[in-house]
Amino acid sequence: MFSVLRISCLLAVFLVAAVAVCAQEAPTPDAAPVAGAATAAPGDAPVTLPEPSEKAVRYYKTGIVLWVFAKIWELFVPALLVFSGFSARMRNLAVRIGRKWFFVVVVYWVLFVLVDFLLDLPLSFYAGYLRQHAYGLSNQTLAKWTTDALLGILVTCVFGAVFLWVPFLLVKRSPRRWWLYTGLLIYPFMFFMLFVVPIWVDPLFNDFQQMQDKALETKILDLAESAGIEGGRVFEVNKSVDTKALNAYVNGFLQTKRIVLWDTAIKALTERELLFVMAHEMGHYVLGHVVRGVFVFSTLALVSLYVIYRLGNVCIRKFGGRMGFTAWHDVAALPLFLFLAFVVSLVIEPVGLTYSRYIEHEADRFGLELTQDNHSAATAFVKLYSENLGYPRPPWIMKVLRSSHPPTAERVDFCNTYRPWESGEPLRYDDFFVR
Ligand SMILES: [Zn+2]
DSSP states (O other), X not given: OTTTSOOOHHHHHHHHHHHHHHTTTOOXXXXXXXXXXXXXSOTTSOOOOOOXXXXXXXXXXXXXXXXXXXXXXXXXXXXXXXXXXXXXXXXXXXXXXXXXXXXXXXXHHHHHHHHHHHHHHHHHHIIIIIHHHHTTOBOOOHHHHHHHHHHHHHHHXXXXXXXXXXXXXXXXXXXXXXXXXXXXXXXXXXXXXXXXXXXIIHHHHSOEEEOSOHHHHHHHHHHHHHTTOSSOOEEEEOGGGTXXXXXXXXXXXXXXXXXXXXXXXXXXXXXXXXXXXXXXXHHHHHTTHHHHHHHHHHHHHHHHHHHHHHHHHXXXXXXXXXXXXXXXXXXXXXXXXXXXXXXXXXXXXXXXXXXXXXXXXXXXXXXXXXXXXXXXXXXXXHHHHHHTTOOSSOOHHHXXXXXXXXXXXXXXXXXXXXXXXXXXXXXXXXXXXXX
């Protein structure tokens, strides 16, 4: 999702943070079919995690190289645009076309998004399409990839046109405090995005519908009731047109709050495994992880804005002549903002990922306490890992820098050993359960 809309400028920090929250369950591209290996064990036995296949190891190692390259590219593109003076030239063109301040911002944004898309195209096409097909992870047609990419541009342009004038106005009105006011606006903005994305944006890319298997839906709703969820909504989405990976996630806010199951997961998992996955998602739902995530990521964005403001002032003082602008309120400063946002994210992102791994672990605990089906939980993780070509034990530095979820080996170990109910110890989330 909105890693979906990975874009730029002030909006980029908003979106990157919103993506992080909304895409909590984005599959960690990390695993090789070992179908059957996990399910062969009897009903409640500990599950042994199979070693990754040669293909999964290759996918993981080349993935690290690609990740490092993408990080460098992410910094290089805005740096190139701003320090070469190209951004100032785009601003001049935007002024000629747009004339009035508001339209200049909109035209610049559209030009920027198009240029950024073209510069990123080889990398995004390789990583998102060619590589996924090469490793047998994708079902996506070239036509679907192209339409999704074009839709992504359209959505990005529209959101920028609607919102980007706000931070620029704040910069204009309050050159010293804009980072604070913009940062404070991120909180309501994120809730707004959380509200509209599930109903207005997600359906542009895939079909969301009620669950087709009514018997399974009834079991899920019964489970939701025992998790204390009244009137929960479960949607099924046709991700099989895009990928072979398995996933589920919670999204939305107030009326748009929902649990979404990928059809690939419904097909590949047994009923007990699916119920554990749903119990994990219900954990996010009941424990308020989406809303808490908004606060955590908005706060990280606020801190980032302050650092960007300070670093940017130094850059503008030193390189203003070369960049072709002398103040933040110049729309040509957008790639400078983006460049600094990516620099700052190198430090801030591991903090957000640590928090993400923590809530994922707590959702695992919630799911285990609710279902008390350790075996199915562990086999579900083995299947997710296998189908998603995962890597079970990443080096600690890769975990710190990249993992939004605990490594599969840790999750399977936890599923095999966490059984407080057997020794009569209290459950951490017992108060939430309606038994
Ligand atoms: Zn989760």
